[in-house]
Amino acid sequence: MKAETVIGPVTIIEKPDRPYVGIRLNTPFPGMFAVATRALKDLRAWSKANGLEEGPYFLRYYHCDMRDIMEIEAGFITGAAPLDHPQIKGGLLPGGKYASLIYRGNGLRGNQALMQWGRDTGTVFEPIDPHLSESYACRYEAYLTDYRVEPRKLLWDVELSIRVAG
Numbered sequence: 001m002k003a004e005t006v007i008g009p010v011t012i013i014e015k016p017d018r019p020y021v022g023i024r025l026n027t028p029f030p031g032m033f034a035v036a037t038r039a040l041k042d043l044r045a046w047s048k049a050n051g052l053e054e055g056p057y058f059l060r061y062y063h064c065d066m067r068d069i070m071e072i073e074a075g076f077i078t079g080a081a082p083l084d085h086p087q088i089k090g091g092l093l094p095g096g097k098y099a100s101l102i103y104r105g106n107g108l109r110g111n112q113a114l115m116q117w118g119r120d121t122g123t124v125f126e127p128i129d130p131h132l133s134e135s136y137a138c139r140y141e142a143y144l145t146d147y148r149v150e151p152r153k154l155l156w157d158v159e160l161s162i163r164v165a166g
């Protein structure tokens with residue numbers, strides 16, 4: 001059975017600062033999702049071993065030019081500070097105004113829908129570096145479906161959010 005792609009409407013949401021722990025990675029786009037999946041598995045194992053309460057897991061995209069090296073971070077929301085670990089570090093999803101939608105199914109289509117909405121409405125997403133293409137102060141996909149209940153990623157509800165400039 002093929003999963004249907006469902007893309008919800010775009011909303012503008014004011015979000016607070018949210019602390020998290022994560023593993024930051026540089027990887028080419030081909031193979032990126034295998035690298036991210038390994039990092040998410042490592043985070044789940046570390047979280048379980050340390051008795052940390054999990055918030056939603058997410059992938060954060062700092063630079064996501066698919067023709068270049070992607071700078072991403074696999075993480076989860078938590079108020080707990082990371083222990084001394086060589087890869088897992090604390091971070092902050094910054095508060096502010098975000099354009100957000102929820103999709104299920106094909107992630108590329110969900111991302112294309114939000115980017116097209118930005119172009120159609122003249123919305124500018126806040127960059128890290130305005131001279132770099134596909135650079136974001138905060139762009140992430142939060143996995144709202146519990147992976148322990150539904151292991152098939154194409155059936156997960158995913159919140160895609162990008163911080164709006166201004």
